[in-house]
Amino acid sequence: MQIFHAGNKAIPELVPNYDVISASASSVKSGDFMKRVVQSREMTENEIQETIRAFGDVTKRAIKAGFDGVELHGAHGFLLQNFFSPLFNQRNDRWGGDLEGRMRFPLAVLQEVKNVVYEYATKPFAIGYRISPEESVTGGLRIEDTYKLLDRLISSGISYIHTSLVSINDSYPVESPNGPRTIELILNHIAGRVPVIAAGKIRTPSQAQEAISASLPLVAIGKGLVINPEWVTLAESGKSHEIQTALNPQRVPELTIPDKLWDQIQASKGTGWFPLMD
Numbered sequence: 001m002q003i004f005h006a007g008n009k010a011i012p013e014l015v016p017n018y019d020v021i022s023a024s025a026s027s028v029k030s031g032d033f034m035k036r037v038v039q040s041r042e043m044t045e046n047e048i049q050e051t052i053r054a055f056g057d058v059t060k061r062a063i064k065a066g067f068d069g070v071e072l073h074g075a076h077g078f079l080l081q082n083f084f085s086p087l088f089n090q091r092n093d094r095w096g097g098d099l100e101g102r103m104r105f106p107l108a109v110l111q112e113v114k115n116v117v118y119e120y121a122t123k124p125f126a127i128g129y130r131i132s133p134e135e136s137v138t139g140g141l142r143i144e145d146t147y148k149l150l151d152r153l154i155s156s157g158i159s160y161i162h163t164s165l166v167s168i169n170d171s172y173p174v175e176s177p178n179g180p181r182t183i184e185l186i187l188n189h190i191a192g193r194v195p196v197i198a199a200g201k202i203r204t205p206s207q208a209q210e211a212i213s214a215s216l217p218l219v220a221i222g223k224g225l226v227i228n229p230e231w232v233t234l235a236e237s238g239k240s241h242e243i244q245t246a247l248n249p250q251r252v253p254e255l256t257i258p259d260k261l262w263d264q265i266q267a268s269k270g271t272g273w274f275p276l277m278d
Helices: 045-065 079-084 099-120 143-155 182-190 205-212 223-227 231-236 249-255 259-267
Strands: 026-031 034-042 069-074 126-131 160-164 196-199 218-220
Touching: 045 069, 045 099, 069 079, 069 099, 079 099, 099 126, 099 143, 126 143, 143 160, 143 182, 160 182, 182 196, 205 218
Parallel strands: 069 126, 126 160, 160 196, 196 218
Antiparallel strands: 026 034
């Protein structure tokens, strides 16, 4: 079960008193499907401690509900990444500043989750961590810092790493676009210490195969499964030609896409967030 705090990507209408909080005060778009700018404020020390405990609380509920693990979503500009980012974390206390300070919050969350698992889990319980290796904006996160976080996560006993990319097969580091692909660099750095999952524009079995050929153990498919719930069956039965790579609005009723998700897909038209047929 994936767990996260949206940080400065929160939707204000879903937050009490429209009070969006983050590592530091910032003005950003709250997501690919949100076109307005959202203002967040810097979290207090008490709010940081409460949020760390909240990650533990939801982990406890996941254990009691029978889940096999949790994945800490530290990607996509959500709160864990807000703290790790040199751009969005402008704090001058122990939760910011240098790289060690910027890693402190995500590592504290991981430790809290580990403590809860140790106390309440009665069977093996996985703890994964999802990352966005870089931020494309000037002054944003770069892969060299991500390497350091990966090392700390692995030494802290993380079960696996989930790398989120714009495109697994076509994403390159911001500052070296002509070098190895980002996923290759991540895999080389992790060097088999933990399993790696990657997500990013895998719509067809051939794209999945290309990603796996780079020694990637697992690929994650998100939008592809929304568009084609039968994706796995079609791939296994040799019917890849029937897999659609964009959502046909006429199929929405039969695909049982939740109303709120469909509303967001429609609102995002033109942003590239979700592929739609004309």
